[in-house]
Amino acid sequence: MNKLKKSVTVRFLSIDASNSFFDNFSANYAVNSESTSCSRIITNRTVKHLIKILPYSNDSFIISVVKERNTWQTKASRDGEISGLALNQGIIGDPYYFSVIPKDKIILGFTTGPVGSLKSVATFVLDQFNSNRDEKLKLSFISKVKKINEFNELPNYSSLHFKINSEYLIDVPNDAPQLIKDLGGASYIENNIELSLNLDCSDKLESRINKNSLIDIVNYLSKSDVCKVLKVKGSDNSGNKITLNFGYEYVNYKTELKLRNKFIDQDTSLKVLSSAKEYFYKLTS
Template sequence: MNRTIKPVTVHFFSIEASHAFFEKFRPNFLATTTNSINTRIINVRSKKHLIKAIEKIETIQGSAYAFTVVRERNTWQTKATRDGRISGISINQGIIGDAYYFFVVPNLKIVLGFTPGLSGSLKTVGKTLLEQFKNDRLDSVSLNLIPKETELFSLSELAEYNSLHFKISSSSLTEISDDAPQLIKDLSAAPYIENNVQLALDLEFNDLPENAFSKENIFEIVSYLSDHDGCSLLKVKGLNNDGQSIHLDFGNAFFSYKTEISTRKNYVDENSSIKILNSALSKYHDNIIPQKTT
């Protein structure tokens, strides 16, 4: 089999959780890896998730805990063979789905990860992973993309919105949260949008009927997309209180690490994933941490 080049984008999230979560993470991880089977399968919203604790890795940034998560894809419904036979997929053991690779770094309170599959679900899968290491089920764990700048220009400072432009992968719209804006829900349900294509939308509010998009609607859409790792470009144009034109670019506002991997396999193996995540963590240390200490 010939080698293929796979692009990889690692995303970085800050972890918001109780002090007890970070304090107990290491012993909980060790308890998992000392078992004869260091995996578990859980069900979340009718989808199976196989969570595998790989190993603890010592880095300059501190201990990083490596995981692989395989999330079931319900779209894999049939199997077709060359003789024309079409049948359902029967699995007695294991699941078929997309692989997600993570580093959890408790002392930095961050998690970084990537997937060759549906990037829009990376945050959801990462949250599911971390929730398995809570001691108290009432504790909340949330993830937020890490911005490159310490402060982003607030949308609330715009007196008027003129236009919204964004790009997003259609594959990241296959599964969206219940609190997604109506525009995103409509795109997700659109029957004419093909899978795994890049969608680019330009909305000029001056040309739309009055009240088609309220200020609250636009703020909701931008807030949702700016925290969505499947959105590659997000720009807003508007006017401030002095009537001056303001251009805001949120699409490149969050830290990420891009690389490529040459492989003969149709997936990224765990050894390669650890090398990628290790390099990404080093870049984070070189670019983000010095800004925080100055």
């Protein structure tokens, strides 16, 4: 059987939470591990998530997730027969694999589903190990270069240019900027094509984006780390022209797998997370 090649990108996020969350994480993890299968299905906003607890290893708490695909699933056979998929208390969806390292307050993970949903799924998963549900956890992608402060302090913006694969516009979250929602809902945009947008920024009524919407778009896209190119042009208080590039400014680990199946199995995911963790500590030491 020929092996399939699959590119994987592991992303790294810092966890902003109280000390009690990290102090209690190990105990909460142990409680969730008590069931025979170490897994359960939880519904969030009508979407089912299967969360599976894997064995603790080398300061890392490993969690795998399957997020239900909220679309109608069908099966088609060669004779033209179209039918639904018979499920026995299971779900069909996209896999996510996470490694939580409480001592360093980070979580790393990857998915073969929509990349833009990785952060929201990670937040949902961590909430299941939070004793204080009134406390809101905050995750942030870990930057290589801290340019975002320079961007936020720039007084004048003139244009925004970014390139993004249409794959990342699938399953756009509700808190995304309106422009991103519009692109995600556009029926004329095909799957798996690269979009290149050049947008002028102005406070004029006819302008597609103004200063506030540009800031929202850049903050959203830079945190998701999905743009090869994400450039902002503007000027400082002295009128000097400035160009800032936020494309791929966040720490990530890339690898290519050769698989016998179309999905990434548990053992392979553990190897990927272990290699990504080793890479991260070499990079930050």
